[in-house]
Amino acid sequence: MREVMSDIDRWRAAGRRVAVARVVAVDGSGPRDPGATMVVNDAGEVGGSVSGGCVEGAVVEQALAVLAGEQPRGLVSFGYSDDDAFSVGLTCGGTIHLFVEPLDW
Amino acid sequence: MVADTPIYDALARALRGERPIALATIVEGVGLGAKLLVEPGRPTVGTLGNVDLDRVVTRDARAELGAGLSSTRHYGEHGEARERAVSVFIESFAVSPRMIIFGAVDFTAALARVAKVLGYHVTVCDARSTFATTARFPMADLVVNDWPDRHLATVDPLGGRDAVCVLTHDAKFDVPAIVAALATDVGYLGAMGSRRTHATRVERLRDAGVTDADLARVMAPIGLDLGARTPEETAVAICAEIIALRTNVEGVRSLRDGVGPIHAAPSSPEPDSAVVTRGRLA
DSSP: OGGGHHHHHHHHHTTOOEEEEEEEEEESSOSSOTTOEEEEETTOOEEEOSSSSSSHHHHHHHHHHHHTTSSOSEEEEEOBOOSOTTSOSBTTSOEEEEEEEESOO | OOOOOHHHHHHHHHHHTTOOEEEEEEEESTTTTOEEEEOTTSOOEEEOSOHHHHHHHHHHHHHHHHHTOOEEEEEOTTOOTTOOSEEEEEEEEOOOOEEEEEOOSHHHHHHHHHHHHTTOEEEEEOSOTTTOOTTTOTTSSEEEOSOHHHHHTTSOOOOTTOEEEEOOOOHHHHHHHHHHHHTTTOSEEEEOSOHHHHHHHHHHHHHTTOOHHHHTTEEOSOSBOSOOOSHHHHHHHHHHHHHHHHHTOSSOOBGGGOOSOSSOOOSSOOSOHHHHHHHHHO
């Protein structure tokens, strides 16, 4: 959270709405520990990260859907992906669970 | 219209003030998204929707914060153990570990930069006001003109996550700095200098009453044996040693545990030939 606070402040000062995605649990080998945080604003700008770049694209989509009211706040999980370059997942074999919510608290 | 965010605002204030705090969020079950902010010595902010759940999670959040851990725990709706009605993510924000660098030398700026990347609150301390200036060390959180032992007497007690790096190369500064650091519970204490420099320093430390057990806490020559040559490479070797001591991995060697010169000639060409030339001329 610390590393994305300046993004949050700047975006909110500009009137942007912000979604926060945090790693809340990791099963097996995962790239980042619980607490890793990514923020996305309603213009699609991004700060922070939640993996080694493996799932960030999908998290941005989820965050934008939550901001647009198309998806409820809640958990999303990403597990192992095989060699299919088009599937979203972690290559290291673990599963990460993220909580994605609007910054309305 | 930007939403009111009382919990985030309180969290941000604590983090900017370097105060430890924990944020509990219901991530599954009744009350999804509800939050409780737990700060030692202050009233909690927010609620998870049930007073008993708040009480149990406050207790667990204090414990997690003390250990510097973040994890998701499961409870009954009223905080019962061994039930799974709600999942609560407790995120701990422990204060940044501190690195205090004694000696405002060339290596200091590089070490301060690398330490900042790793999340340290960095203090540069040197009694010589000509050298210890914020203009020379803009990356440091604090630049102090004082004697090491006097400065350490003014700071909050150092703990296992903190580091003291003595880069002065000068007996009249480094002996009091090391003696003062040994009186704390600092997790990492390293001192710069060649093996010969350190051998004479050890004699002076013994004269100052330092025991063998305390001498064993001093990492000198400072850093992992990476063959580092530049200030930046040396900074990486120092920080790598701090990480290696914390994680207790096998297969890495500190300079302290080796023999021979600590600046061995590079065995293979470096990618930047200009750096090699500068190193050989130095």
